[in-house]
Amino acid sequence: ETGVTQTPRHLVMGMTNKKSLKCEQHLGHNAMYWYKQSAKKPLELMFVYNFKEQTENNSVPSRFSPECPNSSHLFLHLHTLQPEDSALYLCASSPPGRSNEKLFFGSGTQLSVL
């Protein structure tokens, strides 16, 4: 295990639903990330938080809303999603210092939008 826990592991939602993905780490890391992984596509960075402050929003549609209440927890709030948003959503964290040089990923949430 990497020390990064994501819940739920699987999620099926309709286009009008609102749901949230949760990620937590107790590794003492200060940076947390959301990535999207679609079939046959590279991992896409969505959001980055450093010390609870959002430092990157990679042109993500507003139907995805991140929240980082503290350095150990990260949420991704979902509403009015589209079927093309179905993917594996991965949370990652990285230690202080050279923050991007080793990412610790969770197991992901496999999201299906119907």
Add this chain to the structure above:
Amino acid sequence: SQKIEQNSEALNIQEGKTATLTCNYTNYSPAYLQWYRQDPGRGPVFLLLIRENEKEKRKERLKVTFDTTLKQSLFHITASQPADSATYLCALGEETGANNLFFGTGTRLTVIP
């Protein structure tokens, strides 16, 4: 346009042989390159990092090379085992501390007993 290409989507090799996976990039200036392993239904797991001024890195049965002239990294697994079967991802970082890593689509390796 920027591209990261991993040599093939899938690679099958016989147990005991050396697996060689390729990562080629275009229009990037990486400060370092990483390799991750991803098993089905799981997140990627960090394996190795190699910096632009390093030619080679080793860790147990793993070896990574980095050629900035050829814009290529090679990832070798020697004495491969069925347990090495997984998808392997390369990722580029363009400057130390920057938040974005650029990932390839991965190569699915199957080691046949």
